[in-house]
Structure formats: C-alpha cells, structure tokens
Amino acid sequence: MSHKLFVGSLPWTTSDDALKSKFESFGAVISAKVIKDRQTGRSKGFGFVEMENPGEAEQAIQALNGSDFDGRKIIVSDARSKE
Numbered sequence: 001m002s003h004k005l006f007v008g009s010l011p012w013t014t015s016d017d018a019l020k021s022k023f024e025s026f027g028a029v030i031s032a033k034v035i036k037d038r039q040t041g042r043s044k045g046f047g048f049v050e051m052e053n054p055g056e057a058e059q060a061i062q063a064l065n066g067s068d069f070d071g072r073k074i075i076v077s078d079a080r081s082k083e
Contacts, residue, residue, distance in 0.1 A: 002030055003057035007064075008046045008075035010034060016047075022069060023049050027056025048079055 007019065020032035034047040051057040057078075065076040 001054065002050050002052055003054040004079040005049045005051065005057055005061065006046065006075070006077050006079040007049055008077075009072050010043065010045050010047060010074060011070040011072050012043050012045060014043060014047070014070070019047055019049060022064070023051065023060050026051070026060040026063065028052035 005023075010019070014034050016032050016034055019034055020029050023029050023032065028051065030050040030052055032047065032049045035044045036042060037044055049060075051060065061076050061078070064074065066073055067076075068074075
C-alpha cells in the first residue's frame with residue numbers, strides 16, 4: 001500500500017524530478033508532483049510525494065522534515081485527505 005506525503009515550503013524553482021530525487025534515497029517513489037497555479041503555471045511552493053512503502057515514507061519524514069532544500073527549510077508530513 002502506498003503512502004502519500006505533503007511537502008511544503010519548497011523553493012519556487014523546484015521541479016517534479018528534483019522533488020522525486022530528494023525522496024528516492026529513502027525508497028521507491030511512485031510519484032512526485034509540485035503543485036502549480038492554474039493561471040500562471042508558477043509553483044505554489046508545495047507538492048506531494050507518493051512512496052511505495054509506508055516505513056520508507058516515515059523514514060523520509062523523520063530525515064527531511066526541517067531539512068534544507070536549495071536554501072529553504074522544507075516541511076514534510078503525512079498528507080491529509082481532501083474533505
């Protein structure tokens with residue numbers, strides 16, 4: 001069963017591939033998506049990473065939450081479902 005993570009405070013220049021590679025050292029990444037504004041196409045500064053293994057996702061949270069990513073301190077947590 002996959003596990004979805006929220007990643008906040010991303011640098012504005014972060015690409016989907018850069019986000020994916022940041023998490024790949026912790027395990028298999030199914031998808032990584034930086035959320036963009038529909039009007040401008042610019043990053044909104046957050047994204048989601050879906051990892052294959054919940055244990056690996058937890059390791060990524062512990063290691064990356066509060067870490068530096070291209071000069072910004074990122075937030076990594078479990079993604080909450082839409083209500």
